Amino acid sequence: MFKPPQMFSVLGIPVHVMSNYPGWLLECLQHSIGTHVVTLNAEMTMQAERNQALAQVIQNAELVIPDGAGVVLYLRWLFWQKVQRCPGIELSESLLQQIGQQQPDTKLFFYGGTPGVVAQAAEFWQQQIPKLNIVGTNSGYHTPEEEELLKQRLTELQPQLIFVGLGVPRQELWIAQNRHLCPQAIWIGVGGSFDIWSGIKTRAPAWLGNNNLEWLYRLYQEPWRWRRMLALPEFVVKAFIYRLTARGAI
Template identity: 45%
Template sequence: MFASELTIRHVLGFPVHIPARNGASTCAPFDSYLNWIQQRIEQQQPTHTVTVNAEMVMLGRRDEQFARILQTADLLAPDGAGIVLALRLQGVKILRCPGIELSERLVSLAARQRWSVAVVGGQPQVCERVLQQWRARYPDLDVEGHHGYFDAEGEREIVAQMRVQQPQLIFIGLGSPRQEYWIRSHRNAVPQATWIGIGGSLDIWAGTKQRAPQWLRDRHMEWLYRLYKEPWRWQRMLVLPQFAWHVVVNGVLAK
């Protein structure tokens, strides 16, 4: 069973799923997550996937509703460098599983498996550009999408369309925590789907923004590049030293 390949560790009280046979891994454990998600889709099991980082964990410590979303998500993969480092302090050697890279692999897998896909998020031209790119790259991909700039009426129309189409894999790119709340509110409209929040991935795929250079990603410093490109993030990133402090203190108390 693919599901047996994952086990749960906790970071500041929140679950993180890792490969059960994890050792001194030299690559991100994409295969284990892809296999697990594939099984869920094929068995039509409702699934909420979260690629979790330190900011989300700290928000969960402050916000009871968001904490409940993280606690009840079906899969939490370690996206942020802080999560990976916290796991390493527990003796778990694993590299990041960036949500954008997991999602790219899921799109490719969806095309091969002929899954139906829906996308919500991004500016209108960004969403349309990504849809065009995917359709050109994967002619067999069944994908529909809607941009993320909608009012209450537009939201109802999006959900109604999903309810009719019943896509099997749904990407929501509204930024965190909005996308996680949006999934919680609407996943019953497509109860057998796998939902995953993709943050700003659509902008990267469309070419309107750039990821950090590979050498920064390899050193778990993508967050620093994002802060350089988007300095308004500094207030959000103030939680990172707090996260590190809590991880260290919890580690000491656990010994």
């Protein structure tokens, strides 16, 4: 069996470091190993400090990737790791591309986003990679009765790769509560990826991402997020304290 990824701690929250996340997940698919993937950034780390349920879900996840620039810089600064940022949207896109080439029979399901958007996102990928086997979509807006029907669909379909775009922490908690429905699936919380794939929103220019400033572009697009962005300076302060006290190893 393949090696488990190396694990470090970011303010007490685990994060896994490896050179090939998509390849590792493709092996999980081949061996039918159920996996919850968490895309960790500074904001989620701060949320986990205040939300014990979220912290426990991240602790239990099989793969926690360094999605945010703050997490990456923390690992480089404290642990001297040559780690590269792995945005969740890029991991998901790489998986879809490789599945289309290597495992086109893999059953995919997209859940989340506003009505119509998730279907547009699925249609985009179906056009990009016609061989993809997208067996279903469902928006994140529904009644409790409709959610029960969604769970029945998942149980019947047994998709092997499930993207959940409900936002943090709702998507992480939902996955943890419902992954038993498809125990051999890979579940990934993809945040606002459906909006980007559907064309509703755009990603930051590459030069911003390369300079760890993608958060600034997101704030430009969604100025209402400014309160949430306060988690970033808080993260920096706590990281500095952890560095001085030499804490952080798992």
